[in-house]
Amino acid sequence: MNYLLIFLASAAFSLNGSAIRLFQTKYKKTKASVYLFQGAFCLIAAILYMLSGAYKTPPAPITIITGILFGACFMTASSINAYCYEIGPMSITTVISSLSLAIPLGYSCLFLNESISLYGGIGLALFIFTILISAAQSGGSKKSDMPLKWLGGTLLLFILNGTTATIQKLTLLQAGAGQNNVFLAIAYFTAFLLFILKFIHMNKGIKFNIEEQLRKPLRAGVTAVASGIGTFGGNGLLGYLSTLLPAALLYPVQNSAYIIFNSIAAVCFFKEKLTKFKLLAIASGIGAVIFLSM
Numbered sequence: 358m359n360y361l362l363i364f365l366a367s368a369a370f371s372l373n374g375s376a377i378r379l380f381q382t383k384y385k386k387t388k389a390s391v392y393l394f395q396g397a398f399c400l401i402a403a404i405l406y407m408l409s410g411a412y413k414t415p416p417a418p419i420t421i422i423t424g425i426l427f428g429a430c431f432m433t434a435s436s437i438n439a440y441c442y443e444i445g446p447m448s449i450t451t452v453i454s455s456l457s458l459a460i461p462l463g464y465s466c467l468f469l470n471e472s473i474s475l476y477g478g479i480g481l482a483l484f485i486f487t488i489l490i491s492a493a494q495s496g497g498s499k500k501s502d503m504p505l506k507w508l509g510g511t512l513l514l515f516i517l518n519g520t521t522a523t524i525q526k527l528t529l530l531q532a533g534a535g536q537n538n539v540f541l542a543i544a545y546f547t548a549f550l551l552f553i554l555k556f557i558h559m560n561k562g563i564k565f566n567i568e569e570q571l572r573k574p575l576r577a578g579v580t581a582v583a584s585g586i587g588t589f590g591g592n593g594l595l596g597y598l599s600t601l602l603p604a605a606l607l608y609p610v611q612n613s614a615y616i617i618f619n620s621i622a623a624v625c626f627f628k629e630k631l632t633k634f635k636l637l638a639i640a641s642g643i644g645a646v647i648f649l650s651m
Contacts, residue, residue, distance in 0.1 A: 359602055360610070366594035367614035372587030373398070374451065375622045376580045378442050382627065384577035389559035390570040394581050395435050396552030399545045401585025406542035409593070414539045423528040424540045427521050428547025434517035435548070436555075437510050445507030447623035448616075449491055449635055452642035453511040455612045456484050458649055460519020461526050480648030487641045488512075490634060537596060545588075609647040616643055 380394050416424070441450040462477060492508055528540050571577045598607055620639055623629040631639075 359598065362594055362598055363602075363607065363610050364614050366591050366598065367611050367618055369587045369591035369594065370615050371618035371622060373584045373591065374438075374442075374447070374587075374619050375626065376584035376587060377439055378447055378622075378627055380577060380580050380584075381439065381443055384572045384574075384580065386572055387570055389556050391439055392436070392552045392556040392559065393570060394577065394584075395432075395439065396549050396556060397578070397581035398584035398588060399432075399435075399549040399552060401582055402588040403542050403545035403549060405585065405589040406538050406545065409538055409589075411538035411542040414535060416539045416543060417532040417536055420528060420532050420536045420540045421543060423524050424543030425547045427524045427528075427540070427544040429551060430517050430521045430524065431544060432548040432551040432555075434514055434521065435552075437514045437517065441507055441510045441514060445503050445511070446629055446635060447627060448620040448629060448631065449503065449638050449642075450507075450511055450514070451616050451619040451623075452487060452639055453491065454514050454518050455616055456487065456642060456645055456649070457515045457518035457522060458608065458612070458646070459484055460516070461523045462649060464523045464526070476648045480645045483641050483645035483648060487638050487645055490638045490641065541592060612646040613643045616646070 376398070377395075381391065385391060385394075438450065438454065459481060466472065491503060491511070525537075525540070529537060532540075567574050595607075595611065598611075616639060620631070624631055
């Protein structure tokens with residue numbers, strides 16, 4: 358049963374990523390509309406966290422501060438993630454962003470006096486190997502679907518995702534696990550406000566017309582709802598499972614399944630071609646995730 362829930366959590370996160378890519382390919386009309394879509398799914402996630410009981414928990418001062426900081430980092434990371442999906446392969450973008458757990462690992466070693474195991478060292482070596490494979494591809498043929506600007510974007514995405522994970526870990530260590538839902542509600546509401554401000558800024562002086570921003574607005578709205586539910590459901594299941602399963606089991610399986618689900622979605626629904634280099638990067642990335650989590 359627990360394994361089924363892990364796969365459901367991974368599928369929920371993959372639903373979020375696939376919904377973003379679907380919006381880009383089917384419903385996006387303007388650059389600004391991506392920010393409108395992302396703001397909508399963040400608002401939905403924030404509302405779901407509030408409805409799940411976050412409103413019953415008064416936020417601690419550190420929860421408010423770090424929640425806002427998390428939201429700002431998440432907004433930036435989500436924008437870069439969508440950009441990387443648009444200009445490069447969805448599968449390898451997922452691999453590199455999933456490797457961001459190396460950052461909270463490094464934080465724990467440097468500031469919390471936790472030691473890195475032999476498995477962690479192997480994971481870091483595989484992580485470096487995965488980045489080198491991606492760099493070799495992006496710096497190769499001009500016809501490659503992995504351009505250098507995509508590689509730069511994924512590396513920045515890696516840093517930002519790792520930073521958000523570290524912020525969340527720091528918050529829960531300081532304020533307690535009971536603050537998690539209200540922390541995420543504040544974080545996603547902050548991201549919603551920032552996305553909407555960005556959307557308004559990009560449409561400055563232009564009269565708002567939903568038909569000029571989106572193709573099939575109703576379907577785009579349903580896609581945003583699906584994305585928000587995926588974000589909420591994935592985090593909710595992961596939080597529940599973290600109380601039942603050891604981290605050494607939960608995170609390797611969850612991250613590996615997420616990479617596989619997103620790669621399948623990229624091939625089946627978005628016509629991405631998996632070359633030998635990409636398959637090698639996916640395999641080494643999954644290996645890195647497993648070892649880094651042990």
